[in-house]
Amino acid sequence: MFFLARLIGFLISALLRPGITTPKTNPDPITGIEQDGALVNNAALVAALQSLQTSAAPAFGNWSQTLVPNSLTARTYAAAEMLSGFIRRGYPASATTTDCTDTATNIIASIPNAKPLQTWLTCVANMGSTALTVAAGTGVTITGSALVQSNSARLFLGQVTGSTTVSLGSIFAFPLGTLSPLTIAQ
Numbered sequence: 001m002f003f004l005a006r007l008i009g010f011l012i013s014a015l016l017r018p019g020i021t022t023p024k025t026n027p028d029p030i031t032g033i034e035q036d037g038a039l040v041n042n043a044a045l046v047a048a049l050q051s052l053q054t055s056a057a058p059a060f061g062n063w064s065q066t067l068v069p070n071s072l073t074a075r076t077y078a079a080a081e082m083l084s085g086f087i088r089r090g091y092p093a094s095a096t097t098t099d100c101t102d103t104a105t106n107i108i109a110s111i112p113n114a115k116p117l118q119t120w121l122t123c124v125a126n127m128g129s130t131a132l133t134v135a136a137g138t139g140v141t142i143t144g145s146a147l148v149q150s151n152s153a154r155l156f157l158g159q160v161t162g163s164t165t166v167s168l169g170s171i172f173a174f175p176l177g178t179l180s181p182l183t184i185a186q
Helices: 002-020 043-055 079-084 104-109
Strands: 064-068 085-089 097-101 119-126 132-135 140-143 152-160 166-175
Touching: 064 079, 079 085, 079 104, 079 119, 104 152, 104 166, 119 132
Parallel strands: 064 085, 085 119, 097 132, 140 166
Antiparallel strands: 119 152, 152 166
């Protein structure tokens, strides 16, 4: 009997409770406070995600290749070509050829929202039978070896080092079409 009386009391209080609570005077929630598990205003989160999407434009995500024709003896690699990832150099002249990078200013301008310490990879493949040297454009510093032997490729790590300076560091070189081991850059 005691149990039944408690159950009836609980049910009556549960049914009458909504009627005896005081109404809210301000129906709008306080900004930034979660109320009863409801989502807070997400305008700041949406703005942050839009900023991330804008800043993370696919400058480094859309890999493509640039084929440098056989007829050119020396060439300057455009910033867009360097940022695309792969540069396949056709057969250079019979002597060692020197190609040049674009200027650091042009490279930085091609990177959306470029910031110091931002990096990208560039691979230069020499499909020819003579060596190829990659020379630094204005504001660009090349560290390590810049020589790409015949029928081999060299991977460079590019990095924005300042508002008008870029560094290209040689990571390693590898032969094309053979099973020889990688050559680690020094």
